[in-house]
Amino acid sequence: MSAPPAIAVTRLNHAFGVGEAERQVLFDVALEIPRGALVVLMGASGSGKTTLLTLLGCLREVQQGSVRVLGTELNDASEQVMVALRRRFGFIFQAHNLHESLTALQNVRMGLDVHGPAPGADDAAAHVLRLLGLGERLDYKPRRLSGGQKQRVAVARALVGNPEVVFADEPTAALDKESGFEVVALLRRLAKQRGTTTLMVTHDTRILDLADRIIVMEDGRVKEGG
Numbered sequence: 001m002s003a004p005p006a007i008a009v010t011r012l013n014h015a016f017g018v019g020e021a022e023r024q025v026l027f028d029v030a031l032e033i034p035r036g037a038l039v040v041l042m043g044a045s046g047s048g049k050t051t052l053l054t055l056l057g058c059l060r061e062v063q064q065g066s067v068r069v070l071g072t073e074l075n076d077a078s079e080q081v082m083v084a085l086r087r088r089f090g091f092i093f094q095a096h097n098l099h100e101s102l103t104a105l106q107n108v109r110m111g112l113d114v115h116g117p118a119p120g121a122d123d124a125a126a127h128v129l130r131l132l133g134l135g136e137r138l139d140y141k142p143r144r145l146s147g148g149q150k151q152r153v154a155v156a157r158a159l160v161g162n163p164e165v166v167f168a169d170e171p172t173a174a175l176d177k178e179s180g181f182e183v184v185a186l187l188r189r190l191a192k193q194r195g196t197t198t199l200m201v202t203h204d205t206r207i208l209d210l211a212d213r214i215i216v217m218e219d220g221r222v223k224e225g226g
């Protein structure tokens, strides 16, 4: 029997608000993403990309439909199951969300500390930072790093725990084209080396060349590529 896909979604609906204010934002979404794939999610602002990503990432409760991630059904999953799954994920957001008071190394270590105290955490954090070309910046705090360097620290933090799935929401939005491409090329290389499944929202068309597949959303529906 082959392994289940990393992500399998069927008949997913989602709404915000209650009563008269209720507004549906995802409609009958279906998609399947194999393990190890780098998939780009595109679509106009407001089309539901972030909502979908947060549902898949166990950051929001599934209301209706089926979402299976790494073989586990999220609809009606307990908080305990959601927390355990989140530990197998890495997250990268548009804003890098680094702690200003911590060095690059300490920020990346935080990606491991969610698993409890880990021996060798400093070495692991330094290793990923070196892979991302930041070996000379381990002791720098964010204010002394450029935008591209900060975002690479955020990428390192997401990857240091060897996540099985990486969710990235416009990770290059704050970067110039050059460093944006660089960051995603690195993500791709690490994904292929480690077999990590990566789902990334982006508007950056240059990045499309790096994707194994492109999913396009329109008005809360999967238009192409699901």
Ligand SMILES: Nc1ncnc2c1ncn2[C@@H]1O[C@H](COP(=O)(O)OP(=O)(O)O)[C@@H](O)[C@H]1O
Binding pocket: 016, 017, 025, 043, 044, 045, 046, 047, 048, 049, 050, 051, 052
């Ligand atoms: N927390 C929320 N409460 C109410 N409406 C929301 C919330 N988050 C998103 N929405 C609405 O859901 C729709 C989809 O938003 P979103 O998933 O953020 O789209 P995208 O990431 O593609 O720009 C938008 O109309 C947005 O205004």
Ligand SMILES: [Mg+2]
Binding pocket: 049, 050, 051, 169
């Ligand atoms: Mg969004």
